[in-house]
Amino acid sequence: MKSVHNVSVYTLKENARSRSFSLSVIFVVFVFASAFLFSRLSEVVETRVIRDVGMGAIQFFSLLAALFFAIKVAFTEGANKTIYLPLSRPVKRWQYLSGRFLGIVAVVFLEILMMGALLTGLLLLKNAPLDGFYFLGYLFIFLKIVTITSVGILLSLVSTSFVSPFVFTFLIWITGHLFREFDYLIGKMPSLAVIFLKVAKWIIPNFTILNIPDYVEGRFFQAGGYLPAILYAVFYTAAVLVISCAIFEKKEF
Amino acid sequence: MRKIAVVGLFFFFFAFSVFFQKVAESHFVFRNTNVFSRYFYEAAHYQDFWITFFGHRRIAADVAFIQLLQYYGKVPEEELPESEMGKHRDHFLSFSKHKRLLNYALRCVRLDRNFDYAYLFSAAALAWVQKRKSEAVKILIEGIEDYKKYNEVFSKAVLYLSAIQVRDEKGDVAVLPYLEEAIKMPDCPDMVKNILAFIYEKQGDYKNASRIWLMLVNSRDKRYRKESRRKLAQYESRLPR
Numbered sequence: 415m416k417s418v419h420n421v422s423v424y425t426l427k428e429n430a431r432s433r434s435f436s437l438s439v440i441f442v443v444f445v446f447a448s449a450f451l452f453s454r455l456s457e458v459v460e461t462r463v464i465r466d467v468g469m470g471a472i473q474f475f476s477l478l479a480a481l482f483f484a485i486k487v488a489f490t491e492g493a494n495k496t497i498y499l500p501l502s503r504p505v506k507r508w509q510y511l512s513g514r515f516l517g518i519v520a521v522v523f524l525e526i527l528m529m530g531a532l533l534t535g536l537l538l539l540k541n542a543p544l545d546g547f548y549f550l551g552y553l554f555i556f557l558k559i560v561t562i563t564s565v566g567i568l569l570s571l572v573s574t575s576f577v578s579p580f581v582f583t584f585l586i587w588i589t590g591h592l593f594r595e596f597d598y599l600i601g602k603m604p605s606l607a608v609i610f611l612k613v614a615k616w617i618i619p620n621f622t623i624l625n626i627p628d629y630v631e632g633r634f635f636q637a638g639g640y641l642p643a644i645l646y647a648v649f650y651t652a653a654v655l656v657i658s659c660a661i662f663e664k665k666e667f
Numbered sequence: 668m669r670k671i672a673v674v675g676l677f678f679f680f681f682a683f684s685v686f687f688q689k690v691a692e693s694h695f696v697f698r699n700t701n702v703f704s705r706y707f708y709e710a711a712h713y714q715d716f717w718i719t720f721f722g723h724r725r726i727a728a729d730v731a732f733i734q735l736l737q738y739y740g741k742v743p744e745e746e747l748p749e750s751e752m753g754k755h756r757d758h759f760l761s762f763s764k765h766k767r768l769l770n771y772a773l774r775c776v777r778l779d780r781n782f783d784y785a786y787l788f789s790a791a792a793l794a795w796v797q798k799r800k801s802e803a804v805k806i807l808i809e810g811i812e813d814y815k816k817y818n819e820v821f822s823k824a825v826l827y828l829s830a831i832q833v834r835d836e837k838g839d840v841a842v843l844p845y846l847e848e849a850i851k852m853p854d855c856p857d858m859v860k861n862i863l864a865f866i867y868e869k870q871g872d873y874k875n876a877s878r879i880w881l882m883l884v885n886s887r888d889k890r891y892r893k894e895s896r897r898k899l900a901q902y903e904s905r906l907p908r
Contacts, residue, residue: 459732459784466725474721591722598701616685623691625722629698639694646687653680660673 417505418513425517429483430524442529445471461542468533469627472526473555477587480522480563485579487514488570488658492665508659515567515655522559526552547626550640554626557647561619562587564654571661589614590621619650698817699724700777710774719778728779735771735785739792743767768793769802776809786810823852839866850882857886864898873902 445467488511491497500510530552537544565586569579593615600608623643629635635643700707702719718727742763772789775782786806794803815822830845846863849855860882867876876898883895 459729462725462784463729463733466723466729470723470726473723587722588720591720592702594695594697595702597697598703616681616688620688620692621722622697623688623695628722628724634696634698636694639691642687642690642694646684646691649680649684649687653677653684656673656677656680660677 417509418516421500421505421510421513422516422520425483425487425514426520426524429479429518429521432483442468442471442475442532461537461540464540465533465537465542465548466627468529468536469551469555472529472533472552473558473627475529476522476525476555476559477562479525480518480559481566481580481583483518483521484563484566485570485576487511487518488567488662489573489576489579493576507663511567511659511662512655515564515658518563519560522563523556526556526559551627554624554643557644558621558624561621561624561647561651561654562590564651564658565619568654568658568661571658571665586618587621590619591625592622593618593620594622620646696817698813699780707777710770710777712774715774715778725779725781728775728782728785731771731775731778732782732785735768735775735789738771739765739768765792765797768797769799769806772806773809776806780810780813783810823849839869842866850879857883857888857891861891861894864895868898873905877902 448467501507505513534544562583566579566583569582569586573579573582596611600611603611623635623639624647626635702708702711702716712731715727715731718724718730743765768789772785772793775785775789779785786809790803790807793799793806811825815825826845826849830842830849833845834842843863843866846859846866850860850863860879864876864879864883867873867879880895880898880902883891884899886892886895
């Protein structure tokens with residue numbers, strides 16, 4: 415466990431200093447400024463726009479940063495052979511990958527915390543009503559990013575180019591958000607396609623149930639579904655990490 | 668041995684993820700217009716699909732609403748006859764018809780059904796500024812119809828209000844379809860069934876009246892029980908065997 419901890423602390427420090435981390439913060443400041451501009455147009459809905467654009471930006475930039483870090487860990491380091499150094503030490507491969515993953519998760523957590531504090535400050539300045547649901551939205555953004563990070567790592571491990579894990583992770587991100595939309599088509603599909611869709615729902619992360627910031631005031635989601643949704647994200651991530659570790663054990667660099 | 672442990676661990680986590688996904692979904696009601704439905708694509712713009720695909724329906728609706736405000740905030744010269752072009756640039760909005768206002772409004776609300784302000788703003792603009800009552804009613808009914816699906820109390824209240832209004836305006840016969848709908852609900856008061864039976868009786872429709880009285884034969888209220896049995900006995904001679 416100590417090795418996992420050490421690797422994760424190293425990853426946290428390494429990524430916190432990286433340019434992509436500070437770039438995302440600058441971008442979010444820029445988006446917040448544009449949110450204020452939008453709000454000048456709409457007046458009454460200004461808090462709604464600031465909140466939506468702000469949370470959307472937090473999610474998007476956290477996603478970008480997490481993917482960069484994930485692909486760097488699982489692909490770039492292998493391609494550049496810099497992975498030899500840590501692996502020559504008494505650290506097991508699964509420990510190294512788990513530590514790296516936890517480090518990325520910690521970075522994403524810090525990033526969401528910082529940007530969230532900034533957005534909350536802005537909303538408070540605008541006297542926006544902030545309920546528990548708003549803060550729950552951050553937890554679910556974090557869970558979504560953790561889930562997609564694990565998928566990004568897995569795809570990077572099986573990819574042979576830098577671009578393909580990016581593209582495939584984005585495709586999975588989009589598909590994961592469309593599961594409820596696909597439900598509409600189920601009645602119009604042949605039974606084989608329905609079975610395929612149902613199995614795909616188990617394999618591809620279901621972001622529909624984690625997309626809380628898009629379902630304001632809990633009208634979509636009853637409170638009883640929060641804990642199962644959190645546990646779903648945790649178990650799904652763990653399952654993907656197990657496969658990733660198994661592949662990483664066998665991978666030759 | 669190690670391989671079996673890894674596979675076992677994977678299936679353990681995977682099975683739980685499938686289970687919890689199912690449980691979470693059972694608490695989830697998707698309350699938006701489906702992106703693949705006709706209602707969505709007949710109102711949406713190209714950009715709306717992309718933003719929705721990335722899981723940001725609310726942002727797409729916000730952008731659509733800002734575009735609605737931009738459209739409504741100026742005189743759309745392209746909608747004016749050639750002779751009027753350039754004349755109304757500084758005039759008040761009511762000079763222009765803003766023909767596409769309803770389309771903009773439908774786009775907003777079909778992107779995000781929770782966008783109450785978009786319903787109210789566009790309905791007010793259409794009804795009181797543009798004097799297009801039918802379009803204002805259309806957008807409000809769209810909201811009501813959608814909300815009815817997910818809120819039983821609201822749905823019943825709307826039904827009863829409609830019945831009250833229709834009975835006042837058009838009389839007893841016009842209210843029949845509303846009350847027929849009302850008695851289908853399991854918690855419909857016996858009083859409503861009683862009223863419906865009397866309306867049918869008044870119309871001379873004994874077949875339907877007896878159908879409703881039959882529903883009251885086992886009513887918990889003694890008066891309705893008694894009345895229904897009396898009425899059914901009374902109708903016996905009038906109905907064909």
